[in-house]
Amino acid sequence: MSSIVVDRVSKSYDAVEAVKESQFSVEKGELFGLIGPDGAGKSTLFKMMTTLLIPDTGDILIEGFHTVREYKKIRKIIGYMPGRFSLYQDLSVEENLQFFATIFGTTIQANYHLIEEIYTQIEPFRKRRAGKLSGGMKQKLALCCALIHEPKVLFLDEPTTGVDAVSRAEFWDMLKRLKSKGITIIVSTPYMDEASLCERIALIQTGEILRIDSPENIIHGFDKPLFAVSAQNFYQLLQDLRTQPFTERVEAFGEFLHLTTKEAISTEKIEAFLNFKGHREIEIHPTTATIEDVFLDLI
Amino acid sequence: MLLKIFWAFVKKESFHILRDTRTLFILFGMPIALVLIFGYTVTNEFKDASIAVIDEAQDDLSQSLVEHLTASGHFRLIDMPPNKAGIEAAFRAGTVKFAVVIPPQFERRFYRDKQASVQLIADATEPNYATTLTSYASQMIGAFQNEHAEQGALPYQLDIETRMLYNPQLEGAYNFIPGVVALILMLICAMMTSLTIAKEKETGTMDLLLVSPLPPILIIIGKVTPYVLLAFVDALIVFVMGVYIFNVPILGNLGVLLGLCLLYLLVALALGVLISTRSTTQQTAMMTSMFTLLMPTMLLSGFLFPIASMPSFLQYLSTIIPARYFIDIEKAVMLKDAGWEAIYWPSLILVIMLLVLLVAARRNFKVIYK
Numbered sequence: 001m002s003s004i005v006v007d008r009v010s011k012s013y014d015a016v017e018a019v020k021e022s023q024f025s026v027e028k029g030e031l032f033g034l035i036g037p038d039g040a041g042k043s044t045l046f047k048m049m050t051t052l053l054i055p056d057t058g059d060i061l062i063e064g065f066h067t068v069r070e071y072k073k074i075r076k077i078i079g080y081m082p083g084r085f086s087l088y089q090d091l092s093v094e095e096n097l098q099f100f101a102t103i104f105g106t107t108i109q110a111n112y113h114l115i116e117e118i119y120t121q122i123e124p125f126r127k128r129r130a131g132k133l134s135g136g137m138k139q140k141l142a143l144c145c146a147l148i149h150e151p152k153v154l155f156l157d158e159p160t161t162g163v164d165a166v167s168r169a170e171f172w173d174m175l176k177r178l179k180s181k182g183i184t185i186i187v188s189t190p191y192m193d194e195a196s197l198c199e200r201i202a203l204i205q206t207g208e209i210l211r212i213d214s215p216e217n218i219i220h221g222f223d224k225p226l227f228a229v230s231a232q233n234f235y236q237l238l239q240d241l242r243t244q245p246f247t248e249r250v251e252a253f254g255e256f257l258h259l260t261t262k263e264a265i266s267t268e269k270i271e272a273f274l275n276f277k278g279h280r281e282i283e284i285h286p287t288t289a290t291i292e293d294v295f296l297d298l299i
Numbered sequence: 300m301l302l303k304i305f306w307a308f309v310k311k312e313s314f315h316i317l318r319d320t321r322t323l324f325i326l327f328g329m330p331i332a333l334v335l336i337f338g339y340t341v342t343n344e345f346k347d348a349s350i351a352v353i354d355e356a357q358d359d360l361s362q363s364l365v366e367h368l369t370a371s372g373h374f375r376l377i378d379m380p381p382n383k384a385g386i387e388a389a390f391r392a393g394t395v396k397f398a399v400v401i402p403p404q405f406e407r408r409f410y411r412d413k414q415a416s417v418q419l420i421a422d423a424t425e426p427n428y429a430t431t432l433t434s435y436a437s438q439m440i441g442a443f444q445n446e447h448a449e450q451g452a453l454p455y456q457l458d459i460e461t462r463m464l465y466n467p468q469l470e471g472a473y474n475f476i477p478g479v480v481a482l483i484l485m486l487i488c489a490m491m492t493s494l495t496i497a498k499e500k501e502t503g504t505m506d507l508l509l510v511s512p513l514p515p516i517l518i519i520i521g522k523v524t525p526y527v528l529l530a531f532v533d534a535l536i537v538f539v540m541g542v543y544i545f546n547v548p549i550l551g552n553l554g555v556l557l558g559l560c561l562l563y564l565l566v567a568l569a570l571g572v573l574i575s576t577r578s579t580t581q582q583t584a585m586m587t588s589m590f591t592l593l594m595p596t597m598l599l600s601g602f603l604f605p606i607a608s609m610p611s612f613l614q615y616l617s618t619i620i621p622a623r624y625f626i627d628i629e630k631a632v633m634l635k636d637a638g639w640e641a642i643y644w645p646s647l648i649l650v651i652m653l654l655v656l657l658v659a660a661r662r663n664f665k666v667i668y669k
Contacts (some may be wrong), residue, residue, distance in 0.1 A: 050510050076512045086503030090318045091311065102307035103511050105300060145507075 009058030033198030079151035089131030104149030136167030308521025356405035472545035478602030488567035496575035569656035
């Protein structure tokens with residue numbers, strides 16, 4: 001039995017269709033990612049999965065329980081970390097954790113083994129008010145609070161948004177360790193680079209799921225010629241490539257441009273063209289796709 | 300288990316209250332400030348009112364009338380302008396709010412013609428003040444007349460004996476202490492609870508609470524309990540200030556009074572919860588509470604303006620204001636020591652209101668959103 005089954009779920013707010021006929025399932029103990037930009041419908045899906053919102057059509061089962069008919073049973077077995085920091089800012093780290101442990105009918109001591117690794121990092125600040133913590137600390141505390149009752153399924157809605165790069169990396173390490181304890185984890189993120197850290201991902205855009213697969217398969221599925229290009233005048237390079245007939249798409253990727261071409265073309269040919277355009281310090285080589293390339297290609 | 304969770308809520312809510320100076324001020328500064336403001340500034344009572352007397356008669360009787368008026372201690376004579384023209388200037392300058400004009404040949408007319416008149420002039424830009432001064436002066440002049448009239452000189456005299464029941468000195472405090480209690484309980488129970496619940500929605504913590512296995516009713520009860528206790532403490536503070544500072548009596552049974560306080564408090568609480576179910580931000584909760592609760596409680600409950608003198612439309616509207624019934628109850632118990640028959644009807648209405656509001660709040664509180 002799958003841990004999460006989302007079956008042709010739709011949800012509209014007034015005229016806006018936030019989620020359209022979404023369908024996917026997550027296996028027990030899997031680390032599953034919902035990848036998509038802001039406004040793609042990720043949070044709406046999360047709210048429906050965590051029993052806070054009723055789907056217009058379709059059904060969702062969490063550990064075999066229906067989110068509308070059996071929401072009370074689901075609420076005992078899930079942990080939820082909402083999109084923005086939602087703890088009590090005027091309570092201390094310890095008080096927040098204590099409170100959430102109590103309302104789930106447990107104690108910090110009883111499940112300390114689950115949060116120990118994470119909690120030891122914020123323990124020096126346990127008397128500090130949650131509102132005064134840094135972004136990374138807040139996120140760790142929120143994760144502790146979501147884990148304190150030993151949930152079977154963990155829902156993390158954009159846990160790394162607004163968090164520094166180091167804390168983000170640490171956070172993903174923590175998720176991998178949690179996964180090894182058998183907890184099903186579904187996480188959403190707008191950062192494409194985090195997608196490869198999941199076992200399987202669903203690419204989502206304007207309420208529609210575009211593709212579901214492992215990050216590797218998704219990348220391998222990208223069969224168009226792709227080049228990384230750079231030159232001294234980066235902006236002019238982008239302009240020149242955009243207007244070429246062989247170009248399908250050009251996007252900036254850090255210090256390189258990713259150029260997708262309509263048909264196979266040799267690097268020499270592109271280089272010759274750029275020389276002709278007067279570019280200097282040209283660097284060009286074929287490259288493998290990233291999730292972002294695939295995503296941009298799909299939309 | 301549930302009890303433990305309940306206490307966790309009470310503890311958490313108390314931390315929120317104690318760590319927020321603004322909330323603390325509203326909870327404890329506000330009642331005291333309101334009592335003092337109403338006690339010392341918003342009042343129709345007057346002491347040492349500056350009045351002018353134009354004595355055009357200058358005879359024995361007119362002199363003793365002036366003495367009679369000033370002897371009470373309520374009026375303070377200011378420099379008398381010699382004529383009516385001078386007094387008009389004084390009114391315009393605002394140095395005088397009230398004047399007594401005694402016409403020439405006052406004594407002769409009084410004793411011989413048995414027909415003397417005294418003119419009272421008041422600055423009616425402040426109508427309440429003018430009315431109070433005029434009626435007070437009229438009373439004193441009436442007494443003066445009785446004193447000086449020769450036996451049998453006024454054969455058809457109708458003596459009017461006035462007794463002000465339950466509040467012989469016409470103390471403003473007898474009215475405002477019950478009113479302030481009604482206002483404070485509404486403020487704390489309805490406004491503060493709607494704010495605290497709306498805050499959880501606004502910051503997203505309500506989602507976390509809902510995703511927990513807790514029954515929603517427990518979440519609400521846990522959240523509002525500290526406010527109930529604090530509101531009760533506030534009511535006690537106002538009563539104590541009323542009794543010891545403003546000498547408002549509590550003639551009836553204190554237990555009955557506090558018990559009915561609790562009933563009114565629950566009505567206010569249910570209103571607060573109902574408002575919070577309809578608002579998603581603190582701002583809307585605040586505005587809704589202000590306009591649907593605080594203003595009507597002040598204006599339509601009979602606290603500031605007598606219900607009987609309102610236009611009939613507002614009188615009808617005032618029948619749905621809980622404070623109106625609570626103020627009736629308070630006055631009946633505190634000032635009249637009235638029996639059960641006087642309070643059972645307003646109490647029953649409050650009970651019905653409570654039930655209706657609880658049902659409405661229950662229906663509006665969404666466990667899952669559509």
